Amino acid sequence: MLPLLPLLAHTSYTPPPEDEHPSRKPVFRMVETEAAYTLTVQLPGVDKPGMELVAKNGVLTIIGRREWHKPAAWALVHRESTDANFALKFTYDTRIEADKIQALLADGVLTVTLPKSPNLQPKQIPVG
Numbered sequence: 691m692l693p694l695l696p697l698l699a700h701t702s703y704t705p706p707p708e709d710e711h712p713s714r715k716p717v718f719r720m721v722e723t724e725a726a727y728t729l730t731v732q733l734p735g736v737d738k739p740g741m742e743l744v745a746k747n748g749v750l751t752i753i754g755r756r757e758w759h760k761p762a763a764w765a766l767v768h769r770e771s772t773d774a775n776f777a778l779k780f781t782y783d784t785r786i787e788a789d790k791i792q793a794l795l796a797d798g799v800l801t802v803t804l805p806k807s808p809n810l811q812p813k814q815i816p817v818g
Contacts, residue, residue, distance in 0.1 A: 716776050724812065727786070727804040731778065734798035741795070743802070745788045750780040752800070 718731040731752065733741070741754030757773045782788075785806055792803045 716778065718778065724806075726806055729780070729800075729802040729804065731800040731802070732798065733776070733795070733800050736776075736795070736798065736800075738795055741800070743791075743793050745782075745791050748782055750782060750791070750802070750804070751777070752779075752802075753777045 716731050716733055718729060721728045721730075729750075733754070733756070735756040736754055740757060741752065744751045753776065755773065755775050782804065786804045787807055790805045794801045
């Protein structure tokens with residue numbers, strides 16, 4: 691696992707087991723705001739039934755498969771991408787409210803919002 695941010699201290703790439711198909715590590719980016727971390731993962735060709743997200747025991751796991759289905763009327767001349775599996779694992783800590791993690795897949799980009807715990811939000815403290 692590689693060091694990332696305090697939130698996602700580690701990430702690893704592990705191809706799904708017993709798979710004869712090639713696997714890929716998707717390109718991803720993490721952005722931190724006051725309220726949350728936002729993870730964007732580029733997943734061209736992946737649809738919702740082709741993926742699974744699980745947050746369990748401090749690990750966010752994203753696994754899936756990109757499959758291309760040739761339309762019946764097409765004659766394949768050249769293809770630059772292949773069907774491929776992917777798996778990413780991110781370790782997070784108690785600063786994240788796991789039950790409020792949200793994910794959206796649109797136009798080949800997965801956006802995962804990991805909200806920070808409210809008790810970690812900055813607070814204005816009045817001076818008396």
